[in-house]
Amino acid sequence: MTLKERIFSTNDILLADGAMGTELQKRGLESGACPELLNLTHPEIVRSVHKDYISAGADIIETNTFGANRARLKLHDSENLVREIVLAAAENVRGLSSSVYIAGSMGPLGDLIEPLGLMSSSEAYDIFAEQASAFGGAKVDVIFIETMMAPEEILIAIKAVKENTELPVAALMTFEHGQVGYRTMWGTSVAEAALLLTDAGADIIGSNCGKGFDEMTGVIGEFKKATSKPLLAMANAGIPVWEEGKSIYRETPEMIAGDVRQIIESGVRIIGGCCGTNPDHIREMRKILNLYQK
Secondary structure, three states: OOHHHHHHHOOOOEEEOOOOHHHHHHOOOOOOOOHHHHHHHOHHHHHHHHHHHHHHOOOEEEOOOOOOOHHHHHHHOOHHHHHHHHHHHHHHHHOOOOOOEEEEEEOOOOOOEOOOOOEOHHHHHHHHHHHHHHHHHHOOOEEEEEEEOOHHHHHHHHHHHHHHOOOOEEEEEOOEEEOOEEEOOOOOEHHHHHHHHHHOOOOEEEEEEOOOHHHHHHHHHHHHHHOOOOEEEEEOOOOOEEEOOEEEOOOOHHHHHHHHHHHHHOOOOEEEEOOOOOHHHHHHHHHHHHHHOO
């Protein structure tokens, strides 16, 4: 059964994996280095992260491709390696298990798009389209467009995926709670995001990153009021603190358990973790999910 069939034809709640970046740092990735290049230079390190999440019970594994686009890779003189990195990243998951779904991770370009920035909409589209086409060739099961804050950028990304692949799309924006409720850094509310992402053709919508699982409960609650689309939630393990040159996330699996239950009960179809979450967090989520799906 394809992931899209699983989401739309069953009542199953699927478990995604947790953070990639912080796990690679634990395995020696230096600050400022390009995580995506490890798919080619040190695939065994990337596979070790995937393997740990598979062992923890994840149903969906994201590729190590968050910044595998021409704009981000140019910072490392690797802008011509988009397709090669994407294909290797998908194989680094596929080579470990045939039973998990593979999600192609697509993150922001790192540049402001006109009229606020210098990058044109057509240039942004071409960059996303190149990465999306590579995922189509890699035969992943779904694309996660994630950690988006500017509505213009995520709409371009969705369009690029839809026009260049036949893959289902999960579109995720990042929200924080402030005086006027949950908003992205660009001021987009959850209700506005739900409408925009739905109209753009996203198959699954939701949120990732943010300040932690406690705030994610509120974000998903607002999404549930605003849409009937399948929802996805992947929160950070709290707010990081800087210690000895490293970002440390203090929310343990036991600390997030109550919020995980609340998010599940809110009606999400996919739940996982973002920055700072590790295989132990995913293992705890698996235990909780199993209680709901007996």
